[in-house]
Amino acid sequence: MEERKEWPIKLMWSSPILPKAGVFTWLALKKCILTGERLHRLGFLGPFRCIMCKKAEESLDHLLLQCEEAQTVWSFLLGKLGWMVPLPNIVLDLFSSWNIPSCRSVFSSLWLVAPSLVVWEIWNERNIRIFQEKEDSVESFLLRVERAIAESVLAAARNHNLAKHPYTSEDKNIQANWLLVNYQPVNGYLRVNPPLEKEEVKWEPPTKEWIKINFDGASRGNLGTSGVGVVARNDKGVILFKGAR
Known part of the structure; x- marks a missing residue:
């Protein structure tokens, strides 16, 4: 009889975890993500070789754990955590x-946040290689994983109450080993902010008797609701036309 595994709820649904990473992890552990192996079972024609290592068929456990590149990411993470198992x-x-x-x-x-973000970033890299035909170097991939984890940790640590949960030696080690993990105690609380590079930006008039047109746009997701704005000024800064859609 197969041993029943404890379902790791805290690694999917805890508040510090990025929601999309938690949902993806839940789907992955239920074997619902569309790996090559699952597509084959659904009747799609292959080949379904792993795009990461290009050596084995793509199954859930291979892609997210057994693949050479996945092993590199997990070994990197365990090394950063100081948990060599x-x-x-x-x-x-x-x-x-x-x-x-x-x-x-x-x-x-x-x-809490690291495991789900690792499998999420592996899945993202897999999709980039398949659908965009781009491939990050190992160093860039590891940096992206580390940055995603560190930014989630920063978000969870904002306004941290030092009286309830003090700064420990373990926190000191994490701060030394991970990107972006900087903090500033203020009135008994922890204020965590990533370093920002400030640059003054202001409108510059065009050459005399010329007209300058500035425009910008934004989209809610790829092919989502979009908007655009435009404004035209003369060399004295007088608005000649403005519009948005």
């Missing part, structure tokens, strides 16, 4: 055995 061959086993700190500190959410 053998990796299992099944994604559910990895999530079920994941180390979740019992006590809360400033950056303890790192352990």
Whole structure:
């Protein structure tokens, strides 16, 4: 009889976790994502070789854990966490055995957000390679994973109450090892802000007797609701035309 695995709810639905990464992890652990193996079972014609390593057929466990590139990402993460344990061959086993700190500190959410963001970023890279025919270097891929994790940790640590959950030696190690994890204690709370590069931007008039047209646009998602605005001024800054749609 197959042993029933403990369902890692905290690694999918805890508040610090990026919602889309948590939902994807839930679908992945239920084996509902459209890997090559699942497409084959649904009757689609292959080949369904792994786009990451190009050596094996693409199954859920291969893509997110067994593949050479996935192993590189997981080994990188475990090294950054200082938690060197053998990796299992099944994604559910990895999530079920994941180390979740019992006590809360400033950056303890790192352990909660990291696994779901790793599988989410592996899936994103897989799709970029298939549909956009682009491929990041290993270094760039690892940097993207690290940045995604660090930004989620920063978001969870904003307005952290140091009286309830003090800054610990573990937090100090995390801060030293991870990108963007900077903080500033203010009146007993933790104010966390990524470093910002400020640049003054102002409108410059065109050459005398010329007209300058400025425009900008935005879209809610790819092929979503869009808008555009335009304004025309002369060399004295007088608005000659403006419009939006």
